[in-house]
Amino acid sequence: MKTVRIATRKSALALWQAEYVKERLEHFHPELSVELVKMTSKGDRILDAPLAKIGGKGLFVKELENALLERRADIAVHSMKDVPMSFPDGLGLSTICPRENPLDAFVSNHYNRLDELPEGAVVGTSSLRRQCQLLKLRPDLTIRFLRGNVNTRLAKLDNGEYDAIILAAAGLIRLDMADRIRNCLTTEQCLPAAGQGAVGIEIRIGDDAIKQLLAPLHDQDTADRVLAERAMNRRLNGGCQVPIACYCELQGDELFIRGLVGQPDGRVLLEAQTRCHRSEGETAGIQVAEKLLQKGADRILGELMHD
Numbered sequence: 001m002k003t004v005r006i007a008t009r010k011s012a013l014a015l016w017q018a019e020y021v022k023e024r025l026e027h028f029h030p031e032l033s034v035e036l037v038k039m040t041s042k043g044d045r046i047l048d049a050p051l052a053k054i055g056g057k058g059l060f061v062k063e064l065e066n067a068l069l070e071r072r073a074d075i076a077v078h079s080m081k082d083v084p085m086s087f088p089d090g091l092g093l094s095t096i097c098p099r100e101n102p103l104d105a106f107v108s109n110h111y112n113r114l115d116e117l118p119e120g121a122v123v124g125t126s127s128l129r130r131q132c133q134l135l136k137l138r139p140d141l142t143i144r145f146l147r148g149n150v151n152t153r154l155a156k157l158d159n160g161e162y163d164a165i166i167l168a169a170a171g172l173i174r175l176d177m178a179d180r181i182r183n184c185l186t187t188e189q190c191l192p193a194a195g196q197g198a199v200g201i202e203i204r205i206g207d208d209a210i211k212q213l214l215a216p217l218h219d220q221d222t223a224d225r226v227l228a229e230r231a232m233n234r235r236l237n238g239g240c241q242v243p244i245a246c247y248c249e250l251q252g253d254e255l256f257i258r259g260l261v262g263q264p265d266g267r268v269l270l271e272a273q274t275r276c277h278r279s280e281g282e283t284a285g286i287q288v289a290e291k292l293l294q295k296g297a298d299r300i301l302g303e304l305m306h307d
């Protein structure tokens, strides 16, 4: 193996993630040459609709997966938050890299915290997960549509279109804009999305040469957490288009898994949690999903599907 080709989207954050994987690969294998294969995804092209309305899972990953299947690339680098629960035949996740800050960030030019926002303030996010949790805390807020890559979203904030916006802290930190973060929302205020802050690498199943090269980039602590979070999402058929949150912490050898399903208006938030040994995360993640279903999660999620 002389050259490894990395399929990546062209957004600044995607390129940061791909460059990070390239740098780590070259660090562990100095003889290797690593190239980026840059492409545009449907999720990047359609910017005037919420993800929930464009529909279809894997809006940000499909083009990259096609490149793998057609052997135009050897690995695809993704934000774990955007990776669908199932993979096309022949592809799978090989590697999960160490997690960055998993929390959501409160970003504003005038206010330091959510509770400083005046009555009726306009907050930008197009994530139903963020929307339902914000409205639960502050039913008076106006949630206004906001999509686009991190720089686009910040530019819209700076234009004065919003009093504040909510972004993943990880994206801002990676793009060297941590100074934009007024504060991170606590997990009690806003439980993150499954996989938020983690980078995952997808490969062709059976490509053992690549798998071996990637092995030193894998972080088992992150993987145990993220796989538990994804197991919960999978049981609920959730992606980043639905108001589902799941966050798992590793405490010693124990996983603490919390899940949430919310009505978009924030008037109903269902919550469930469990603890288990770190080797049991996927089973326990499913158990959290089932507790949420017992509380009526399917009613909330079902209604959204038929909108």
Ligand SMILES: NCc1[nH]cc(CCC(=O)O)c1CC(=O)O
Pocket: 079, 080, 081, 082, 166, 167, 168, 170, 171, 195, 196, 197, 198, 199, 240
């Ligand atoms: N859905 C877009 C997306 N996918 C991953 C991140 C942030 C970085 C991460 O979670 O690793 C973002 C932007 C955001 O939510 O602010």
